[in-house]
Amino acid sequence: xxxxxxxxxxxxxxxxxxxxxxxxxxxxxxxxxxxxxxxxxxxxxxxxxxxxxxxxxxxxxxxxxxxxxxxxxxxxxxxxxxxxxxxxxxxxxxxxxxxxxxxxxxxxxxxxxxxxxxxxxxxxxxxxxxxxxxxxxxxxxxxxxxxxxxxxxxxxxxxxxxxxxxxxxxxxxxxxxxxxxxxxxxxxxxxxxxxxxxxxxxxxxxxxxxxxxxxxxxxxxxxxxxxxxxxxxxxxxxxxxxxxxxxxxxxxxxxxxxxxxxxxxxxxxxxxxxxxxxxxxxxxxxxxxxxxxxxxxxxxxxxxxxxxxxxxxxxxxxxxxxxxxxxxxxxxxxxxxxxxxxx
Amino acid sequence: xxxxxxxxxxxxxxxxxxxxxxxxxxxxxxxxxxxxxxxxxxxxxxxxxxxxxxxxxxxxxxxxxxxxxxxxxxxxxxxxxxxxxxxxxxxxxxxxxxxxxxxxxxxxxxxxxxxxxxxxxxxxxxxxxxxxxxxxxxxxxxxxxxxxxxxxxxxxxxxxxxxxxxxxxxxxxxxxxxxxxxxxxxxxxxxxxxxxxxxxxxxxxxxxxxxxxxxxxxxxxxxxxxxxxxxxxxxxxxxxxxxxxxxxxxxxxxxxxxxxxxxxxxxxxxxxxxxxxxxxxxxxxxxxxxxxxxxxxxxxxxxxxxxxxxxxxxxxxxxxxxxxxxxxxxxxxxxxxxxxxxx
DNA sequence: CACCTGAATCGAACCGTTTCGATAACGGTT
DNA sequence: AACCGTTATCGAAACGGTTCGATTCAGGTG
Numbered sequence: 036x037x038x039x040x041x042x043x044x045x046x047x048x049x050x051x052x053x054x055x056x057x058x059x060x061x062x063x064x065x066x067x068x069x070x071x072x073x074x075x076x077x078x079x080x081x082x083x084x085x086x087x088x089x090x091x092x093x094x095x096x097x098x099x100x101x102x103x104x105x106x107x108x109x110x111x112x113x114x115x116x117x118x119x120x121x122x123x124x125x126x127x128x129x130x131x132x133x134x135x136x137x138x139x140x141x142x143x144x145x146x147x148x149x150x151x152x153x154x155x156x157x158x159x160x161x162x163x164x165x166x167x168x169x170x171x172x173x174x175x176x177x178x179x180x181x182x183x184x185x186x187x188x189x190x191x192x193x194x195x196x197x198x199x200x201x202x203x204x205x206x207x208x209x210x211x212x213x214x215x216x217x218x219x220x221x222x223x224x225x226x227x228x229x230x231x232x233x234x235x236x237x238x239x240x241x242x243x244x245x246x247x248x249x250x251x252x253x254x255x256x257x258x259x260x261x262x263x264x265x266x267x268x269x270x271x272x273x274x275x276x277x278x279x280x281x282x283x284x285x286x287x288x289x290x291x292x293x294x295x296x297x298x299x300x301x302x303x304x305x306x307x308x309x310x311x312x313x314x315x316x317x318x319x320x321x322x323x324x325x326x327x328x329x330x331x332x333x334x335x336x337x338x339x340x341x342x343x344x345x346x347x348x349x350x351x352x353x354x355x356x357x358x359x360x361x362x363x364x365x366x367x368x369x370x371x372x373x374x375x376x377x378x
Numbered sequence: 379x380x381x382x383x384x385x386x387x388x389x390x391x392x393x394x395x396x397x398x399x400x401x402x403x404x405x406x407x408x409x410x411x412x413x414x415x416x417x418x419x420x421x422x423x424x425x426x427x428x429x430x431x432x433x434x435x436x437x438x439x440x441x442x443x444x445x446x447x448x449x450x451x452x453x454x455x456x457x458x459x460x461x462x463x464x465x466x467x468x469x470x471x472x473x474x475x476x477x478x479x480x481x482x483x484x485x486x487x488x489x490x491x492x493x494x495x496x497x498x499x500x501x502x503x504x505x506x507x508x509x510x511x512x513x514x515x516x517x518x519x520x521x522x523x524x525x526x527x528x529x530x531x532x533x534x535x536x537x538x539x540x541x542x543x544x545x546x547x548x549x550x551x552x553x554x555x556x557x558x559x560x561x562x563x564x565x566x567x568x569x570x571x572x573x574x575x576x577x578x579x580x581x582x583x584x585x586x587x588x589x590x591x592x593x594x595x596x597x598x599x600x601x602x603x604x605x606x607x608x609x610x611x612x613x614x615x616x617x618x619x620x621x622x623x624x625x626x627x628x629x630x631x632x633x634x635x636x637x638x639x640x641x642x643x644x645x646x647x648x649x650x651x652x653x654x655x656x657x658x659x660x661x662x663x664x665x666x667x668x669x670x671x672x673x674x675x676x677x678x679x680x681x682x683x684x685x686x687x688x689x690x691x692x693x694x695x696x697x698x699x700x701x702x703x704x705x706x707x708x709x710x711x712x713x714x715x716x717x718x719x720x721x
Numbered sequence: 722c723a724c725c726t727g728a729a730t731c732g733a734a735c736c737g738t739t740t741c742g743a744t745a746a747c748g749g750t751t
Numbered sequence: 752a753a754c755c756g757t758t759a760t761c762g763a764a765a766c767g768g769t770t771c772g773a774t775t776c777a778g779g780t781g
Contacts (some may be wrong), residue, residue: 037499039737050761055739065759080496087737088434095429097478117460124481133500134479138467156380156424157476177689210778265665293665300667319662322608322636324643382767399770408727430767433736592742724780731774744761750754751767 037077044185047075050321058083058104060166065163096132097150098123098345111220114289114317116332118184119164122338130346132159146172153179160345162186182348184341188233200341200357202332204234207361208241211313211330214363216249220311222279224257226271226286226295235260238287257281263292268294277303283369284310289317292327311369325367332361381422388601390418390609401426422568437473441688442492457632457661458677462507462529464679473689475502489515496522505529505689507681525691527684531576539637541691543684543700544676547577548637551584551630554656554673557706560591563654565622567600569614569629569638578603583629588649598601600624604634619645626712627653635670653675654712668710675704 042053042329049068056071089095100123102116120134135158139145149172152158161176161183176183188194188201198366208225215223225242228235239258246253257278261267268280268291272284276298284299285293292314296306304310306325314320316329336359347354380599383720387397393412398619399407400415426500432438445459463477466554470477478501482488492515494531495501504519504526521527531544534705551568558566568585571578582601589596599622604610615627619641625640629635635657649668657663679702690697 037737040739051738052740052762053760058761059739063759068759080497082494084433084737085498085500086429086436086494087766088436089429090427090433090740090768091739093429095741100479107756111574114457121481126480126482133495136443136463136467136477140470151425151475152428154423155379155428159430166573189583226733286734297665313680322640324667380767384767394728394768395732395770399730402769410731411729423773427767430736431769433738434767434769436736722781726760726779727777729774729776732759733771733773735770737767739779740765741763742761742781745761747757751752 037084038081039084040081042079042080043072044076046079047071049124049146056106061262063291066371083128090122092158093156094349097158098127098132098342099134099152100134101139101145101159101161101163103164114319116164118334119338122335122340123162123342124331124334124338126339126342126346132342132346136193143174146175149175149177153181153258159349160184160295164341182345184345184348186337186341188237188369190233190336194356197214198344198354198356200337200344200359201234202337202361203358204237204242205241206316207330207332208238209245210241210361211285211364212242212245213248214328215285215313215369216245216251216371218311220283222254222257222280222281222283224275224279224284225259226268226284226289226291227258227260229260230262230290242285254279262292264291265290265294265297268292269298270294272298276304282310284312285314286312287315288328289314289319293322293323296323307368307370313369316364327367328366329364330361331364335362380427380429381424383424384413385422386418386424387553389422390414392559412529414666429568429662437502437682438500440478441470441475441685442480442495442504444480444482444488444504444506446507453499460676461505462681464584465683466505466680466685467681468678469682469685469689475685475689485515485644489518492518493522502692506689507684507685527686527688527691529684530678531580533576537699538572541687541699542696543687543702545680545699545704547580548584548587550658550673551628551677552588553584553704553706554628554630555585557671558595558628558654560590561625561712564594565597565600565624565626567615567618567622567624567627568602569611569627569634570603571606571631571634572603575607585628597622605636606631606633608633608637608640609637612641613637615641616644621646622643623652627655628657629655630658630673632657632662633710636666640667650711650713656712657705663707663709668712671709671712672707673704673708675701679703696707 040054040058041051044051047054049072052074053064054066057069058076068241077103094289100120124134129288137148149360153175158181160181163185185197185199186201188199188204189197196220212223212225227238230236243253243259259271259275261271268286269283272295292312296312298307299310306312313328316331320327320329340357344354383397383401384394387596390397392415396407396411399414400412401419412674444461467477478496480491489606498516501524503524506526506528518709528540528542529544531542532540553643555566555568570581573579585601586596598703602618604614611629615638627638629638635655642649642653649655654675663670663672681702684700687697687700
């Protein structure tokens with residue numbers, strides 16, 4: 036049926052093993068022979084059968100990609116994961132690795148799935164884009180012996196054993212907060228993510244350090260937690276608006292930010308005139324009224340380097356966790372204030 | 379190293395072929411034997427080696443997924459494709475098929491890639507989520523003999539030969555337009571997608587039919603084309619605003635819609651007081667000022683049924699193209715007008 | 722009791738590669 | 752002319768399953 040390497044070998048007048056060597060650019064095959072084999076392959080329209088190759092080599096050149104995004108509906112998350120995937124794809128493509136999707140529908144199912152895939156050697160490794168560290172399937176992973184890279188820093192106790200890629204989230208929050216402090220803001224609301232995410236701790240820390248640097252005391256009422264949703268961002272700010280005053284808000288998630296903006300609007304706070312706002316970047320941030328100043332955490336880079344690390348691991352090269360730099364993008368949601376601070 | 383079916387067979391005291399039969403729930407294997415084999419497999423923590431299985435069976439239980447989205451940055455597209463992928467995944471998962479990603483970085487590279495993958499039998503079939511029909515790689519596909527399903531209707535000349543899933547785009551545009559007409563609007567701007575997409579023709583048709591139904595003459599100046607971007611949506615409406623009058627706008631792409639809204643705002647047109655607006659649905663539409671009335675084209679369903687069709691094809695069952703229904707979601711961007719129509 | 726039938730099991734071939742130890746060919750030394 | 756070391760090629764054994772024709776065995780029948 037399909038044309039096999041045997042057909043190529045026959046046509047080129049060489050043995051199968053020589054044909055294989057020629058096709059795989061192995062040394063020790065004479066230029067003429069190689070040319071003959073390549074020619075024959077071309078004429079017969081030969082393409083290596085990956086299934087056979089995989090079996091013989093014991094690897095699939097496939098990477099499993101764990102994405103909670105398939106579960107979530109929020110478009111900001113979609114965009115984040117989309118960028119992440121682009122980065123991962125960008126790194127894998129040149130190395131001829133391809134990506135297999137695993138969705139986190141529910142943990143049990145995922146664990147079962149992973150068990151089959153990991154032990155069944157369907158993929159050579161995994162990239163985990165799951166932001167929390169409650170991973171029941173981690174055990175499965177470890178046990179299977181397949182290499183994996185996590186996007187997002189694991190808790191300290193695991194961080195040394197696990198390869199990961201992440202931003203410096205202490206610094207992310209520090210920079211966002213310090214930016215506002217530098218412009219005169221003193222009462223800064225910080226809407227953090229749920230504490231089950233490791234980055235939430237780091238960002239909390241960063242916020243505090245920034246205030247400390249500027250000699251501003253921490254008002255615990257200005258530190259709130261919310262789920263990464265529109266509704267919850269809305270909820271916390273709505274609840275706070277009568278209670279405490281603030282002249283700026285740091286909300287490092289686009290979806291929450293959207294909710295926060297709505298809550299502010301409802302309470303008659305204009306941005307940036309009454310309250311300055313800063314968030315993490317996302318396509319949408321550009322298009323809002325006003326366009327939002329944001330920290331670009333570079334999801335493409337996160338993905339790209341996660342994949343690079345995994346590929347290095349697979350190639351037997353030495354690797355290490357990697358911190359991706361972030362950048363502040365100045366837009367219209369933070370303005371003036373230097374003069375009329377301390378409202 | 380890893381535990382093979384031979385180990386299981388030995389432990390269960392049966393032959394390899396019997397073990398295989400037992401593990402695969404084949405008939406003609408006695409209950410006791412099956413139990414023994416399963417028990418042995420459990421004890422040894424046996425998992426079938428997919429690579430070997432693939433080779434032996436000549437199929438991979440993998441589906442190639444072509445996504446232009448990895449190329450695009452627009453978050454509305456991200457969201458759309460995210461939903462699409464969720465649907466596809468939702469259909470494939472229960473059948474134990476998994477998804478392999480192919481990104482359309484550039485057509486040449488993609489074609490080369492597909493050639494390898496299709497001929498190399500890395501996947502059992504493809505799902506193409508590429509909205510245009512200029513597919514240089516289609517030839518490769520046909521030639522490889524692998525089944526595929528397209529999301530989006532091919533041009534008429536091909537539609538009968540190709541399996542696809544799509545909305546009834548004539549009806550989508552008809553419904554959106556008729557909705558406005560029913561509320562008294564007579565001058566309705568229609569911002570369409572580029573004509574290289576087959577759906578753009580259909581939607582144009584739908585718009586005209588709706589006007590015809592209501593006995594409203596078509597003003598060609600109110601029919602414009604724009605790329606599926608924020609900037610281009612902005613551009614066309616900005617250019618039009620001084621020239622022609624309209625009391626409503628139909629713009630069936632969220633990204634364009636965003637641009638259109640900005641252009642309207644710039645020209646002092648309030649929505650819905652001065653101009654009513656209707657778009658296709660997207661998470662974001664809910665959260666805009668005002669929340670946008672929209673046609674939900676059900677991307678999840680599109681994906682789900684595309685996958686279902688492909689799986690049927692792979693199972694040798696009869697299949698047919700499928701039209702996914704849409705639904706109008708009423709929100710705040712279309713209001714009143716019945717009284718003070720004909721401005 | 723020999724024969725037949727059908728259910729359960731077995732053995733071996735096969736899927737299409739890669740890999741590795743063995744072999745052949747060849748030019749250069751002694 | 753025998754020997755040696757390279758260099759290029761070959762043959763056969765994996766890789767770990769599935770499949771299918773052959774075989775065994777038990778029970779029923781003439």
